[in-house]
Amino acid sequence: MKKIRRLVRPSFALSACLSCSLMGIALTDAHAADRADLDYTGSIQFMPETGQLTAGWTIQVLDSDLDTITFGLSAALGTAAVSGADVMSVTTTLDPRFDGAIRAYQVDLGAVDGDRPRRVRFAYSGPLFDPEPSFPINTLNSNKVELTVDSFWFPFDLRFDSDLTANLGVRIDGEWSGVGVDQVERVDQGFRIRQRDPALDIAFSLLSNSQIVTSDDYIIHDARREPGTKIDDLTQALEICTTYLNDMAGSAGPLPKASILVTDRAEGGYSRGTLIALTDIENETDTDLQKFICHELAHFWSHANAGGAENWINEGVAEYIALMGVRHAMGEAVYAAYLGDYAERLDGQDLPPIWTPDASGRPPYLISYRAAPLALRDLEERLGRDAFRVLMRVMMIEKIKTTPDLLAAIERLSDKPTRDWFASRLAE
Template identity: 45%
Template sequence: MNIFQSALLACAALTALTGIASAQEARFHYDGDLRLSPETGTLSASWTITPHETALTEVSFLLNAALGEADISGPGVGAVSSELPASFGGMLRAYTIQLEPSDGGADRRIDIRYAGPLFPEPPASPINTLDPHKVEFTVDSFWMPFDQRFSSLVTADLDIWLPGDWAGVTMQAIGRTPGGFYIDQDTPALGLAFTLMADFQRHEAPGYVIYDTREPAGDNIDALVAALDHCTAYLNDVSGNAGPLPEASIVVTSRDEGGYSRGTLIALTDIADTGPASMMQFICHELSHYWSHGNAMSVENWLNESFADYTAIMGMREALGEDEYEAFMARYQRQVDAATGPLGPVWTPQTTERPDFVVAYRKGPLALARAEALIGREAFARFIQRAMAERVATTPDMLDVFEQVAGAEARAAFETYLAD
């Protein structure tokens, strides 16, 4: 794990998020120009950032310190200061910007320019890369200014200058231009992620496109195709009128760790040794995030992760049978039992903290499994479909839907599972 991932996990656990939160408003719009030099590992970027919060008078952005001192100006920008916070080990630079009062936001603009190497030394875990074979950027490397509040959603327009025969995928929309690519992100998200590839094998089917960037490519791709085919069909059936899934872009990498999902962009680690059950569960989980609407930076993130995870296990059960399902749930229970220190509840009306990994990814799915056993699989499937269709974003709203499907007594039992 590199320093940038450690910083994120310590402050906000952003590496576990999809990055999409369509039910919330954007705090900023980023309009950018990015020039890449894969041969030298350097970049040059300029951004015009428009704040939408009229009451905002100060904002602090984090940026990769290897990129040097940024030049910051613009209408409505007052004093600017920068520091290397000790909490990030000197790897990130924080820029604090004073803003003049606004009568609507249109009169203020933050212009930021910087250039330099993204990685002075090769990262220990290359989730982000900038080389002649692949350019993979997520927020983990802080290649773009990131609001230190760790909760600000942004929209973006980005021109990427990169000559040559490259293919590109992103969280929302990407297109070719004479000089490279143009990214249009009109759904608010926590950051901007994309992958550009010079060397890959491509596999396309209804609902998804796979880009295999490994050398050599192709190992275990058939299992990935089987998982994508099943999960796409299963989730489109389960979601009913709340679907269908948009087309997903799947990038297979050669690294051993660092898989993630950012909207419809899913990056996988090397899948050569991944078994059918793990492959099926992971793919169904990431695709299920299309229906995640809880505030990812709040207590409601358990809705995003636990529902995606258990829906994925349901999909795996349909494909591979009861034995695989029971094995998954037994492993989850063992991991909960082995957790060091007390684990908090999945949710209670008094809960205010964002749940940790074991709670969101293990206790939450176990609670959902108990709820399914309580009301039966057919009723539980109706509940899942209604939660998707109604874009449930809070636990009380979710419980209301559960009660409408299963009754007040079942709701009360479900609440005890979540509080256990």
């Protein structure tokens, strides 16, 4: 195991320069915008004591085929100002799919002019949450700023399947540490957050009090009221899973440095690439912690549309790869016990198929997290473990994100009868 350095959170005396321009944080760094559908450059000021923010964005629309794009933004922020030379018209309504919590902005774009990306500008200010959410994944208070797309704190493409890059200047007064998907850098009046690899979301956390553990492969921010419990078990799980997944991924790896947030909450873990937010791990068993970490790290190679029928690939494959990691680290009996429990959970349930060609909508939890891993177990038994491992590596390298593409890979690596058998298995 690598040597771990325990760091003391640095102290930063930030000036209370309220007259300084929010846009004054330099944002000149070039990043991989040409590989994304949308590129966001923005500045945001957080007022944690009041739960308010002020934000401005320039969104480059890099998909030249788009004539209209609809963004969603928290309705608690009021109505944003939308502008830009490429904006022909804007229609805004409360989106009925979210019970009025999200305001939708339909933006009609002008014609493409050569290679120049079209630009849409958003500006808004106000409270992010009204009322304060009871399920505290997304928070904006004096202890923590934790934001994901679920709070619609930034204008989000409501198609739910476009990738974005981002370059964000954050103004926040006080002493904070930060953790994010790619790079969170301390600057004079806050942070600079850069997300150069295309992803679905802009997600990060700023913490007013945390214990930090770091190594070459990860950084852990322990934000619990009583930090330190089971951190050694967490670091061991990270070491084992990182090594196992990098070996499986081959040229699709290695994993970038993981950023881990450990919270006090009882539920609500998630991952965004290698940003992983954990629930309180104090009462986690070693096997559950190992599986959870492997599952979340495996999501680095998830590429299916998270909002649609193909989400079974994201969750089912990550869960089964996690079980493979548990089998590797802890033995066959532990692996078999998990799968036996999954089968019991499904017994007597009235559930739809995992996937059919006409499937629509996001599969329920038991399908993606329990039925799909059992189907993948059956596929591994039919192919053999070595061949199945090759299939998982091909999925990672080719960034497979649809079931037809997965079935085609199975046929290419084995034969058509196996492809047809697995398609039938998914449709049961």
